[in-house]
Amino acid sequence: MPDPTRPEPFPHPPPPTAATPLRVIVADDNPVVRAGLTALLSGRADITVAAEAADGRAAWEAAQRHRPDVVLLDVRMPGVDGLAALPYLVQIAPVVMLTYSRESEIVQEALRRGAGGYLVHGEFTADQLVTAVRDVKEGRAHFTHTAAGALLAQLREDRPTTPPGGPLPESPNDATAHESTPAPPNGLAISAETLSQLQSDVGQSSSEWTGRRPAAVDRSRYQLSTREAEIMDLIASGMTNHQIAAACFISEKTVKNHINRIFAKLHSTSRAEAAAKWLGTAPGSTQGRR
Structure with missing residues (x-):
């Protein structure tokens, strides 16, 4: 029987539960x-x-x-x-x-x-x-x-393109009408x-989107295969070779082979340069729009 003169031990705390993903x-x-x-x-x-x-x-x-x-x-x-x-x-x-x-x-x-x-x-x-x-x-x-x-x-x-009327405020408390939001x-x-x-x-306009979309970059001139275009999309999204291999269910060596061919077709020497051309942000890329 437990000794009533001795305090009960502290109960063991329940194991921590993992946060819901x-x-x-x-x-x-x-x-x-x-x-x-x-x-x-x-x-x-x-x-x-x-x-x-x-x-x-x-x-x-x-x-x-x-x-x-x-x-x-x-x-x-x-x-x-x-x-x-x-x-x-x-x-x-x-x-x-x-x-x-x-x-x-x-x-x-x-x-x-x-x-x-x-x-x-x-x-x-x-x-x-x-x-x-x-x-x-x-x-x-x-x-x-x-x-x-x-x-x-x-x-x-x-x-506004013109300054507000009146003198420059003397203190921050005098400028409550012109509060600014700090840059992130x-x-x-x-x-x-x-x-x-x-x-x-x-703008608070609730007008419907008109559907007039600026023209997309014309990528057909690069003559990438379907698989190469898919991999170039993933490169442009910032994925590593390991992540691309997992997404496409291919080996990293195969990814590297594809990237070498993509760089040759885009006349690029780096991922950043290839992505800029693919996304239409490289200098002169506007000529490739349609």
């Missing part, structure tokens, strides 16, 4: 990009890909079924595209646009429709993408430099408060 839906019409993103995100202990989708309608249906924490959404997809699906998806979960579309009017429209971030392929690393997914769940928006630049350009256009570090992470201000400054 963030549930993500990946929506992109390119199956290789979807597979690559899924492999990249699923490799993190605190993230799981709940579903993939090839267009906006499938993304919305998957979001209703799985109730994700974050949706990664492409812009240009057949059928219901990303911009059309965006207002419906943001009612379910925060949405990050993850796309090759870098045009300022598309960025601004995505913000008007409720996007919590905008990442352009080729402008972020795998680690930055993972950080963006985690942060957007907590209300911290993320933009790569092209998207941030588009927003800043719009803000500058809307800024490196132009990538933006607080939820700043996002709200940006959405207001970019």
Whole structure:
């Protein structure tokens, strides 16, 4: 029998439970990009890909079924595209646009429709993408430099061109009518408060997207095979050879062989140079648009 004069030992605490992984839906019409993103995100202990989708309608249906924490959404997809699906998806979960579309009017429209971030392929690393997914769940928006630049350009256009009347304020308390929002570090992470201000400054218009899209880069002149084009897409998204091999179910040696042929066709000597040409951001690339 236990001795009543002796205190009961402290009970052993229950083992700590693992945090519930963030549930993500990946929506992109390119199956290789979807597979690559899924492999990249699923490799993190605190993230799981709940579903993939090839267009906006499938993304919305998957979001209703799985109730994700974050949706990664492409812009240009057949059928219901990303911009059309965006207002419906943001009612379910925060949405990050993850796309090759870098045009300022598309960025601004995505913000008007409720996007919590905008990442352009080729402008972020795998680690930055993972950080963006985690942060957007907590209300911290993320933009790569092209998207941030588009927003800043719009803000500058809307800024008054003449100074306000009256004398220069003597103290910060006298300038409450002209408060400013601090710039985010490196132009990538933006607080939820700043996002709200940006959405207001970019415009509150609820007009429907007209469907007038700037022309895409004409990549046919590079004469890449289907597989080479898929791998070039993944290179431009910032993936390593190891990640590309996992996404395409091929060996790293095969990836390297493909990359050598891609570099020869694009007349490039580095991943950055090849990505710039592929995305249409290299000098003189405007001649390759259609």
